[in-house]
Amino acid sequence: MRCAMSERIADQVLSKLNKAYCRRSQTLCQALLRAEPRIQIVHPPLGGYFVWLQFPPETGSAAEFLTFCCEDGVKFLPGVKCDPFHGDTGDEAYSGLPADAFSLYARFCFADMDEQLLEEGAAMFARCFQQFLQDRSKDIETAGWSSLRDLANAIETRTPQTNGLPSKGLFD
DSSP states (O other): HHHHHHTTTTHHHHHHHHHHHHHHHHHHHHHHHHOOTTTSSSSSSSSEEEEEOOOOOGGHHHHHHHHHTTTTOOOOEHHHHHHHTTTOOOBOOOSSHHHHHHTEEEEEETTTOOOOHHHHHHHHHHHHHHHHHHHHHHHHHHTTOOOOOHHHHHHTOOOOOGSSSSSSTTTT
């Protein structure tokens, strides 16, 4: 250990990891933005190995989308799973945020993927997202809503009596 410290071996390893994670982060962010511009990168990572995404309101929830993605082998962590107050009872967590504050967010990990795999994964993710919204749009029209935008507007102007969900039977 003394030798490793005196020769600054850990510094060399960390320097290599920093460069690799930076390249991977840039690759993933650029690939996602190219593949699907409706998804927003919350903050491009300045360190670490996670990218946070925000889905548009018409997505419904990241957890619902994850279920759809798993069929094609695409996985991510829904934002609600990263909420330290997830599962608390009541309308608000201790943070004062609504209980569903993270429902349209997802966390992607790029720690153990090379750049080519990240490019391929971003393309697969975008295809899943596009298919998910297309299928969801059909379901919404069948339920009587005229568009995803109308559903998103209804969700954004939710009332306590409906617990935030449209009352036209969409999720029945």
